Amino acid sequence: MKKRFEFSKKLKTISYVLMLIGLIAGIMAYTADTHRFWANILFSNYMFLLLALGAAFWMSLQYIAEAGWSAAFKRIPETIACYIGPAFIFMLALVFLGMKYVYPWANPEELVADFGKYPELKEILEIKAPYLNKNFFIIRTFIFFLVWFATVGILRKFSKKEDEDKQGALKWFEKSRFFSKVYIFGFALTFIFAGFDYLMSLEPYWYSTLFSVKELISGFFHASALIILIVYFLNKKGYLPFMNSSHWHDFSKYLFMGSILFAYAWYFQYMLIWYGNIPEEGEYYFLRRFHFSQFLFTLNIVINFMVPFLVLLPNRLAKNPKVLVTIAGILLLGFVLDVYLSVFPPLTHTFAGMGEHIHPVFGLYEIGILLGFIGLFMFVFFRNLAKRKYIIPVNHPYIEESLLHHNAH
Amino acid sequence: MSKIVAVYNDDRKLMEAAEQLKAANAPVEEVVTPFVIEELLEVFHIKSNIPLLAFFYGLFGVTSVFAGLYYTFVIDYPINIGGKPNLSLTFPVLMFVGTVLVTVLTTVVTFFVQAKMFPGKEPEFSYPGINDDKMVVLIDKSDLTGDMENKVRQIFESTGAEKIDEV
Structure with a gap:
């Protein structure tokens, strides 16, 4: 049994190559289309930020529930949470350099002109200005990351102390339990606004109070999928040799529960807006379904709910790690799709050459930058x-x- | 005096006894415990068909609730509610709740039927402490052949049964 993880040359090379691909794709995208470049930075960075926060949430949940089964691989969610650091750097870059390319409220003259048919939008932005303005947005970014750094940092510090301190381990466990509650409260309170800021304000004329809750649930759900993938990988490499069918079964229960939770969150937002039938609320789904892609819109709920729900229903499949890992991989693709459907439809208006008619853009820039972020995440995680x-x-x-x-x- | 009763106060001891009894092929009639010990089912290779049945009850529930809603809102009494289609997107809420209700009730009824329990039934077997914190293994003497009785008693004694009795 190997005690310490070794960041092998091969993994390092893979992550460097991926990062290089990302860098090249990023430079190409930046020179070709600045709007699209910043949209991609937001898209990829937000995804991994949400996974990191969701993984920390997963770990906190294990602490406050005093769950025994997950103690041996709690290092994995704990380390996924490290991505909050790089996420901060990219968010700062986005906030200071790219804000006007992505957020319509930060650059009303240029971007709202694209929606020129609706002069009321300017009025909406003026009403929302006390909240949606550049300075307050920057301050909020600092507040969010301060809270996340502090709470996750404390949990990681206690975990380190627990490893070193044989006699007082229980004390650190108790402290971690308390700070898990602090993290969950802090995360919930700040993330509500972070979701509003980073994704919902892409369409400042639209609002939904349920939006961040859905994002939060999606983060928790897909972070479980990521944890499963990594645990499976480390198990194959011989680092977590104790994994048995009970562990996999409990993991698949997480995915099963998460899929229902995700479908619930997806449905309550959609159903209420559909039923209310208020034009400015319906705008969000109207854009995605009828202007962007009905197919992708439907595929989202199929991948994130139907597939895990139906496949993990039989006991035998739920215990099979290979099936579970396949589902986890599909779910991460579903996560990409879910965030893609949040970020790209409102921004495709402004990409060069798109004009009035929008349709899904997913080209080499998107794939390249996404691969770059995967490489960065791998590097941060394994290091x-x-x-x-x-x-x-x-x-x-x-x-x-x-x-x-x-x-x- | 046709049944051997072994009383345990520790589930680990009980599990040990259960494993030895299974290994000795002893005809255990019943084990009564104050809480669920799922490992017992594994040891005695008892497979419940209730999960599978519950799945089919769920399928039945979802279709019947949908059929009921469809009949009410679309066929029998189509009413215009805010201009929404009669086959409404709000159906899933009711289908979900109705499915849970149907599945739970039918599963509980199935459990009672399978366990042959009904309100007012005379207890098949009673022993002091059985409704409190004691775990009881029950073996019918008429099932025991040859040397089995001594063997069973020995297993009970060696695994630390609190009391070995006959009723």
Whole structure:
């Protein structure tokens, strides 16, 4: 049993190559179409930020529920959360350099002109100006990341102390339990506004109070899928040899539950807007379904709800790690699609050569920059994982229970 | 005095006894525990068909609730509510709730039928402490052949049964 994760040359090369691809695609996109470049930065960075926050949420949930089964791989969500650091840098870049290319409210003259048919939009933006203005937006970005850094940082620090301190491990566990609650509260409160800011304000004329809740649930759900993928990878590499069918079964319960939760969140927003039938609310779905792509819109709910729900329903499939990992991979593609459908439809107006008629754009720029971010995420994740002395926690009070985890059936 | 009763106060001891009894091929009639011990089902290779049945009840529930809604809102009494289509997107809410209700009720009824339980039934077996915190293994003497009785008693004693009794 290998105790410490080793960031192998091969993995390093892969992540460097991916980052290089991302860099080249980024430079090409920047020179060709600045709007599209910043849209991509927001798209990719937001995705991994949400996964990092969702993984930290997943870990906190294990703490406050005093879950035993997950103790042995709690290092994985903990390390995924490290991506908050790079996410901050890219968000700062977006806020300081790219804001006017992405957010219509930050550059009303140029961008709202594209929606020129609707002069009321200017009025809406003026009403919303006390909240949606550049300075307050920058301040909020700092506040969000301060809260996330502080709470996740404390949890990571306690986890490190727990590894070192054999006698006082229980004390650090108790403290982690308390700060998990702090994180969940802080995350929920700040993320509501972060969701409004980073994604919802792409369409400043539209609002939905349920929007951030849906994003939060989606982050938690897809972070579980990412954790499963990474745990499977590390298990194949021989780092987590204790994994048995009970662990996989509990993981698939997470995905199953998450798929229902996601469908619920997706449905309550859509159904209420459909039923209310108020033009300025319906705008959001009207744009996506009838101007953008009905197919992708439907595919979103099929991938994120139908596929995991139906495949993970039979007991035998739910316990099979190969099936589970396939579903987790599909779900991450579903996540890309979900965020894509949030970010790109309102911005395709402004991409060069698109004019009035919009249709999905997903070209080499998108793929390249996304690959770059995957490489960056891999690099950050594996480097931080290799820094930790033990990949399996040593002094965690539930570690034995987790290693010997067994469910009847 | 036709049944051997072994009383345990620790589920780990009970599990040990259960494994040994299974290995010795002893005809265990019933095990009564104050809480669910799912490993027992594994040891005795008892497979419940209730999960599968519940799935079909769920399918039945979702179709019947949808049929009921469809009949009410589309066929029998189509009423114009805010200009929305009669086959409305709000159906899933009611279908979800109705499906849960139908599935739960039918599953509970199935459980009662399979366990042959009904209100007012005379208890098949009673022993002091069985409704409290004691775990009880029950073996019918008439099932025991040859040397089995001694073997069973030995298993009970060696695994630390609190009391071995006959009723």
